[in-house]
Amino acid sequence: MENTKGHTILIVDDEPDILEFLSYNVRKEGYKVFTASNGIEALRLVQQINPSLILLDVMMPKMDGIETCQVIRKDLNMVQPVIAFLTARTEDYAQIAGFEAGADDYISKPIRPRLLISKIESLLRRLKNKAGAEGTANIVIDRDRYMVELEGKELQLPKKEFELLELLASRPGKVFNRDQILAVVWGNDTIVGERTIDVHIRKLREKLGDTYIRTIKGVGYTFNEK
Amino acid sequence: MENTKGHTILIVDDEPDILEFLSYNVRKEGYKVFTASNGIEALRLVQQINPSLILLDVMMPKMDGIETCQVIRKDLNMVQPVIAFLTARTEDYAQIAGFEAGADDYISKPIRPRLLISKIESLLRRLKNKAGAEGTANIVIDRDRYMVELEGKELQLPKKEFELLELLASRPGKVFNRDQILAVVWGNDTIVGERTIDVHIRKLREKLGDTYIRTIKGVGYTFNEK
DNA sequence: CTTTATATTAATTTAATGTTAATTAATGGT
DNA sequence: ACCATTAATTAACATTAAATTAATATAAAG
Numbered sequence: 001m002e003n004t005k006g007h008t009i010l011i012v013d014d015e016p017d018i019l020e021f022l023s024y025n026v027r028k029e030g031y032k033v034f035t036a037s038n039g040i041e042a043l044r045l046v047q048q049i050n051p052s053l054i055l056l057d058v059m060m061p062k063m064d065g066i067e068t069c070q071v072i073r074k075d076l077n078m079v080q081p082v083i084a085f086l087t088a089r090t091e092d093y094a095q096i097a098g099f100e101a102g103a104d105d106y107i108s109k110p111i112r113p114r115l116l117i118s119k120i121e122s123l124l125r126r127l128k129n130k131a132g133a134e135g136t137a138n139i140v141i142d143r144d145r146y147m148v149e150l151e152g153k154e155l156q157l158p159k160k161e162f163e164l165l166e167l168l169a170s171r172p173g174k175v176f177n178r179d180q181i182l183a184v185v186w187g188n189d190t191i192v193g194e195r196t197i198d199v200h201i202r203k204l205r206e207k208l209g210d211t212y213i214r215t216i217k218g219v220g221y222t223f224n225e226k
Numbered sequence: 227m228e229n230t231k232g233h234t235i236l237i238v239d240d241e242p243d244i245l246e247f248l249s250y251n252v253r254k255e256g257y258k259v260f261t262a263s264n265g266i267e268a269l270r271l272v273q274q275i276n277p278s279l280i281l282l283d284v285m286m287p288k289m290d291g292i293e294t295c296q297v298i299r300k301d302l303n304m305v306q307p308v309i310a311f312l313t314a315r316t317e318d319y320a321q322i323a324g325f326e327a328g329a330d331d332y333i334s335k336p337i338r339p340r341l342l343i344s345k346i347e348s349l350l351r352r353l354k355n356k357a358g359a360e361g362t363a364n365i366v367i368d369r370d371r372y373m374v375e376l377e378g379k380e381l382q383l384p385k386k387e388f389e390l391l392e393l394l395a396s397r398p399g400k401v402f403n404r405d406q407i408l409a410v411v412w413g414n415d416t417i418v419g420e421r422t423i424d425v426h427i428r429k430l431r432e433k434l435g436d437t438y439i440r441t442i443k444g445v446g447y448t449f450n451e452k
Numbered sequence: 453c454t455t456t457a458t459a460t461t462a463a464t465t466t467a468a469t470g471t472t473a474a475t476t477a478a479t480g481g482t
Numbered sequence: 483a484c485c486a487t488t489a490a491t492t493a494a495c496a497t498t499a500a501a502t503t504a505a506t507a508t509a510a511a512g
Contacts, residue, residue, distance in 0.1 A: 139340075140340045140341050140344045141341070142341060142344070142345075144334070144397075144399075144400045144401065145399045145400060145401060145448070146401045146442055146445055146448075147399075149344055156442075158443065158444070158499075158500055158501085159442075159443070159444040159445055159500080159501090160500080160501065161500095192501090192502070192503090193502065193503055193504085194457095194458095194503095195458085195459090195460095195502085195503070195504080196501080196502060196503080198457095198458060198459065198460085199459090199460085199461095199501085199502075199503090200501085201458095201459090202459070202460065202461090215457095215458070215459090217456095217457060217458070217509085217510060217511080218456085218457070218458095218510090218511080384488080384489055384490080385489080385490090386489080386490065387489090418490090418491070418492090419491065419492050419493080420468095420469095420492095421469085421470090421471095421491085421492070421493080421494095422490080422491060422492080423469095424468095424469060424470065424471085425470090425471085425472095425490085425491075425492090426490085427469090427470090428470070428471070428472095441468090441469070441470090441499095443467090443468060443469070443498085443499055443500065444467080444468065444469095444499090444500075444501095
């Protein structure tokens, strides 16, 4: 019963060889593995097996990974799985689109089994924390009102600050690097100076208190609810 | 006595999954929740349970949310509940129809639990003020006469000003951007200069006092009762 | 230590909106 | 049809909040 480590993993890729390679390696670790070879198939399966984690190829015919991910994230009835994208190293455009779609991580091809397993474990650990911390969530972002409610207090923020906070708070705990932040909040084409993000972070910290946004030097920023 | 926070909430939606999702989340907060899956059913229930708040899906078979709302609002024997519409994000503001029907707010799908709860609380707070004050909100918009009643004073407004105010006041707190305002008040096709909206806002502020309409720079305008 | 990344603060620029007045378009009465 | 009024729009300019940059200080990593 519990030789499956209690987790179901869905792997989605259109190349049969990769699919086999991945599922073999993941199964070997004791997880329960299902596979699908495109987005449509994946969506059908997801309903039935309720996976903890989905490894999702980005480039697929019919319905690509990003779209599939979006559909899953919009389904409010589903216990939300962790979703990791499988991407070729070159497709870093997918990084940005992907994360707006709600991906939790990226695993780039070619995939090395050891690394894969360790990522899976770390992702599942995060899932556990997510579920546990659910009750302590403390921030509400109301895009209609352009208003943030933090610990009961309402805060009116200027545009950029709001959008920056919205991004960070959309996935508490996830670290966003500067490029990602620039891409989403400022747009891919705009060029701004080196210190622009910092200053906005500063202003947010002034208003929220500086316990929420943490700097991870050399990497990026992350929002954490208490 | 007060383990229900003293409020009964009725949720109406034809999709069982959404209904379950919503009622689960609202119940969890300690409210007493009833559900109905269409307008007819809702109307029957309303008589018996006297809800403080109704969350009402707009698109439903048999009797849609707008019609249901109208019927409730016309019933003079009923202690009038707060009514919030559940709408898909795509159904645009042209749905001002809903407001003429007497809705107090809109909540757009997909619905995020924390946001939902915070909106419910804010709506119930408003209800309390309503009851305590006089029994009337402090702005009444009379489309037949193109007349606005604000804090007891009647104001005759010219067409554009009226329609602009009507839009803003239709969702107190919601920020409308310029495109939305143009689309609804001027019509999608008409082209007007950059300062046209501002001037109308100016005139409204002159007449209402400038505490009601707030500018959120880079975003839009919002109406707030207070 | 030295380097590199980020923090902080103040100064500056920019973009959005505010304001007023002049212009044009509608409306209404005689 | 004409004038008088009111409304709507445009145009020119002012103001201001917000965004950005610049300059300098700290702090973490190697």
